[in-house]
Amino acid sequence: MRPILAKAGRVARHSVARRARLFVILICIAIAAGHTWQSLSARLAQVENTRIYSGNIAKALARHAYDVFQATHGSLINISDRIYETGVDPAHTRGMSPLLRQLSKEMPQLDGLYIYDAAGNRMASSSTPRPADANNADRAYFIYHRDHEDGEPHISASLVSRSTGSWIIPMSRRLNHPDGSFAGVLLATLRVDHFNALYQTVDIGKNSSILLVLRPGTVLTRQPFEAGYIGRDITADASIRQLLGGPASGHAEILSPLDDTYRYLSYQSVQAFPLVVTVTIARDEALADWRQQTIVYGAAVSLLLLIIAMFGWRLIGQIELRLAAEDRALQAMGELRQANKQLELLAHQDGLTTLANRRHLDMVLDAEFRRATRSGAALSLVMIDVDFFKQYNDLYGHQAGDECLRRIALVLKERQRRPGDLAARYGGEEMVMLLPETDAEGAMVVAEKIRAGIQALDLGHRGNPVGVVTVSAGVCALDLLEGASRSVEELLGRADAALYEAKRGGRNQVRMAQAGMPAPAPVSAD
Structure with a gap:
């Protein structure tokens, strides 16, 4: 009987060992696949950012070309009119x-x-x-x-x-x-x-170029300037001929017929004239940072996979030793708890601004609301929105928009003067300051300091009549809510309504919610 039981035990242990080996292999495959997916996603994002950047440059330079040729055309008309007069x-x-x-x-x-x-x-x-x-x-x-x-x-x-x-x-x-x-x-x-003097001021990289092209494809000038390129027909390449023969603007990845280099090309037609501005950024140059990061992260992931494989095989080798297996299980559980704590911390923090995220705000707001309702304590909430933020992103790009939000978040953090105060990102460019033990008047003071502090950052914004980044804010306090409508949703809604009143009132100001007044219909936050 014992040999049979021993054999069954060995079979069971071998089965566990095989499953453990399979598990380690699957984990390694999953980590490698995750790194590959992340790397490919980062590459796609880098390519898209390159296209947006080069496209915006092409549009600006096409507008400059239009202004130059339109002014010259006007002079020719003026001179010809005088000639015909005399x-x-x-x-x-x-x-x-x-x-x-x-x-x-x-x-x-x-x-x-x-x-x-x-x-x-x-x-x-x-x-x-x-x-x-x-x-x-x-x-x-x-x-x-x-x-x-x-x-x-x-x-x-x-x-x-x-x-x-x-x-x-x-x-x-x-x-x-x-x-x-x-x-x-x-x-x-x-x-x-x-034209070249202007093109030289545009930072698009050492191995990138700007072309002014006469339709259908004759190069009028190129930056960097090389006389050998002037007058060449780039539409000899079928892909470029098809591209420039299509819509007024576009982008593609091409093999340049001028220097046999793979490039990301963006083009923009010049209004009213048979001209096209093309901005080409060498693929190797555009992806240089991504490639370096991929190599570094790839090496780190490879090292991690090696560690996992070695640890797994060692664990499998010791799997029949009961005590060692229990020790390793306890260690793994401890590491898992630590990872869960770290994940829980990250789950309550906004990744861009490092303020509290919406989830954490909802939890704290609900708790503070119930506490204030029971005890009769004051509770106020400030809703903040960046003025003309969509135009800011359109003018300066999303990376600049992200940096703008981070700078604004720092101002809110400076106003978290008490342990109970909480600054959070509500969504998009909207942020919230929760102020326990603060009445409406005190919240208005805090909101005004936040508004003034953000304007004092002096972040340039051509899309804002003020010329710099500003915010509008709405304030609501618990004592402004009627007894039957005292709820977290009503507090948020009234603060949001006050915010939109500030928008309607001209932006760059703070408004307080009015007791007993319904929430007005929203206006555009930009």
Whole structure:
């Protein structure tokens, strides 16, 4: 009988050992899978942040290009109107050089202004005449206007000016005789370095680039500037041709036809002109921080897996020793309790601001409300909301928005002067200050100090008429609630209603809830 029982015991122990080994393997797989998922999620987030950042830059630079070309177009219209008033014959156009020089000085983007007759001879210019540019009949823009009767402005590929020796972008208009026949060309040349000077101020990385492209795909300029890239057609690459032929803006991951580098590309068309601004950030550069973190975390996870495997196999080797197994079980239970305590602490804290989170606020508010109701003690609550926060995120990005909330949270923490005071993040950009043993007047004082302290941070905000980040606040106290409506929900609702009254009143102010008054309909918190 004993051998049978011993054999059954050995089988049972082997079964436990096999299950333990399987468990260790599954744990290692789960940890590795979790790290892989976290790493891939971080990569996707980094790529998305790169796209948003480069897209915002492309939009801003496209707006700058529009302003430059629109101003130049206006000057061409002004000059052509004067030409038609006095006549397009050489006797009149030759005398317009002083006007061209004056206009050229007033517009820093211009390299020069020129008038050519029907044969391509220069009649007037803003620069000193040189034999090299006495006749421009061979230029592409001249040939275009000679062969096309439309009077719209025409932008040509970048070239080196014969007058100044600088890289320029020609923008021209056709001049006609009274009978509609070709009379010549009015030319404005924009300095390429005017655009490059702005592009150099944009921090997009060492191996990234900004291009101003003439549709369908001719490069007008590139930053970093390299003369060999000017005039190249990037639509020779089918993927870029399809991309730029689509919507007015977009983004994609491409293999650059200029330098064979994988890049994240964002583009934005220039309104009213056949131009596109592209911002490309090298993939290796965009993902450099993510790659470094992945390597460090991967090494840490590998070390952790090695430790788990070694510990597991050692535990399995000792699994038949009852006392050792119990000791290890007790140790594991202690570690689990410690981890649970840590998790419980984290569960009550907001990860971004380190204030109490909504869950912890609800627990404390419920307890303080019941205590104040039983004892008749005072209890007040301040509801705070950041003014125009959506515009702040749109203007400065979500990372700046997160930093703004952290700075505001620090102000609330400074106002937790008593052990019972509690600052919490209520949700989004809304925060709450719970003030036990404080009546409505005292809460108004605290709320005003919070509002003034946040404004004193002097965080710039172009979307706020004040020019800096401000908050609105609503205050409600327990003694303002009627007996039948004394509830946590009513306290929160009245404070929220007072907050929206502050919003309606112009923002950057504190309002107190009115006793017996119903909660008004909310307005936009931004």
